[in-house]
Amino acid sequence: MRFISIILGGVLTSNFIFMQYLGLCAFIGLSEQLETAVGMSAAVIFVMTFASTVAAAFEQFVLIPLGLQYLRTIAYILVIAGFVQLVEIFLKKTAPGLYKAMGIYLPLITTNCAVLGVALLNVTEEYDILWSTVNGMAGALGWSLAIVIFAGIRERWKFMNIPDVLKGFPLALVSTGLMSLGFLGFAGLFQGILK
Numbered sequence: 598m599r600f601i602s603i604i605l606g607g608v609l610t611s612n613f614i615f616m617q618y619l620g621l622c623a624f625i626g627l628s629e630q631l632e633t634a635v636g637m638s639a640a641v642i643f644v645m646t647f648a649s650t651v652a653a654a655f656e657q658f659v660l661i662p663l664g665l666q667y668l669r670t671i672a673y674i675l676v677i678a679g680f681v682q683l684v685e686i687f688l689k690k691t692a693p694g695l696y697k698a699m700g701i702y703l704p705l706i707t708t709n710c711a712v713l714g715v716a717l718l719n720v721t722e723e724y725d726i727l728w729s730t731v732n733g734m735a736g737a738l739g740w741s742l743a744i745v746i747f748a749g750i751r752e753r754w755k756f757m758n759i760p761d762v763l764k765g766f767p768l769a770l771v772s773t774g775l776m777s778l779g780f781l782g783f784a785g786l787f788q789g790i791l792k
Contacts, residue, residue: 600731607735610784613711614743615777620711623702624744625769634748636695638741640688640703642734644680645712649733651676652716653726673716678707711740747776 613619620641627637652673660666685703688696696703706712715736719729750772759768 599728603728603731604735604738605783607732607737608739608742609780612739612743612780613714613736614740614773615780616784617711617714619714620709620740621773623705623709624740624747625766625773627699627702628744628748628769629751630698631745631748631752633695633698634744636688636692637699637702638744640681640684640699640706641709641712641740642737643684644677644706645715645737645740646730646734648673648677648680648712649715649719649736650726650730651680653719653724653729656720657726669717669720670713673713674707677712677716681707711736743776743780747773750776 607613611617614621614624623637623641627633655672655676656666656669660669660672665672681704684706685696688699688703715733716729718736719732722728722732724732751769754768763771
């Protein structure tokens with residue numbers, strides 16, 4: 598039951614984009630094309646899942662035994678940066694077009710507050726390594742779901758007659774707010790399960 602609760606929470610009811618407002622920079626910046634959004638989703642799923650695992654292990658086996666919990670944020674950023682470098686090297690070699698399309702947003706996964714947020718949330722919730730991994734994966738899947746749906750919506754805007762005053766960022770914010778309201782409905786729907 599805890600597994601289902603964490604997965605539903607990360608993907609729907611506590612979605613980092615729509616409920617916690619974390620990771621919006623890459624969400625808005627890379628959601629104009631579906632291909633770029635899917636590529637970034639894969640990168641975020643990899644980094645967030647494995648960074649959660651390694652950060653939880655580092656917390657449990659290094660920071661707590663040595664009494665260095667005050668270095669938690671710095672340690673987590675270093676772990677995240679290592680995984681981002683792996684993704685960057687992989688994409689540069691295997692998908693140079695996608696690597697170029699992601700531009701500055703790929704290295705910015707290191708400072709993506711959703712990635713760091715899930716690692717810190719795992720400490721707050723006192724998750725062990727297994728549950729930290731599950732929570733990281735669920736959060737990444739929720740972030741990915743949000744950006745892929747939003748990229749699909751933004752691609753449809755190209756075929757619509759949108760007033761100039763709403764084009765671009767204003768319409769992106771309004772649409773994100775409306776999607777957030779839609780995701781808020783999941784909280785009531787799964788309230789009995791998530792207790």
